[in-house]
Amino acid sequence: MADLGLEDFEDTGIPGPGPEDEGDKSAADLAPVFDVPVNISAVLGKSYMSVSQLLRLGQGSVLELDRKVGEAIDIYVNNRLVARGEVVVVDDRLGVTMTEIIKSEDSGQ
Template identity: 90%
Template sequence: MADLGLEDFEDTGPSGGHDDDGDKAAADLAPVFDVPVNISAVLGKSYMSVSQLLKLGAGSVLELDRKVGEAIDIYVNNRLVARGEVVVVDDRLGVTMTEIIKSEDSNS
């Protein structure tokens, strides 16, 4: 997957993408571009006792709390921000975001 900078995204503001204030706002964000964040794509969860965990080995099947085809949760710094689908990109797994979660909805 390619690294994308802010300039790779089209501005869809009310002025049609030619807003000098938008360019200024993007420049104001420059100090945070290199701040690392932890991104997790959670396929599902499972709860078990330590004794059950110790019985797992190669070939064991771990049942998750999701159904086949159900969206996965995408977390940034342990905060739910989106849901998406698993995709394959050049023999690697990736995630396509299908829904952005508003901050007031992410407390679930």
């Protein structure tokens, strides 16, 4: 197998990080990923129970969660915690307002 250098590859047209544009990042740089679907979950709380307890639940049952009233809820994007927020009502529908953005340890920020 022959060793290939960078000059042997075609330019894909995909902008990559370069020393000249490190400080010139904008939302337009993310345009290629704007249409990528993501799964967003707002978790009010969690509860753990056995299958037999689960089968006893019926209409009107109350499920106790591990959170207190007024405590922030967790917001996940693709099963990754990204923020915390509060439940709000918007036009008779439930919504979430983000109150804290969670920075991951491996993002280098």
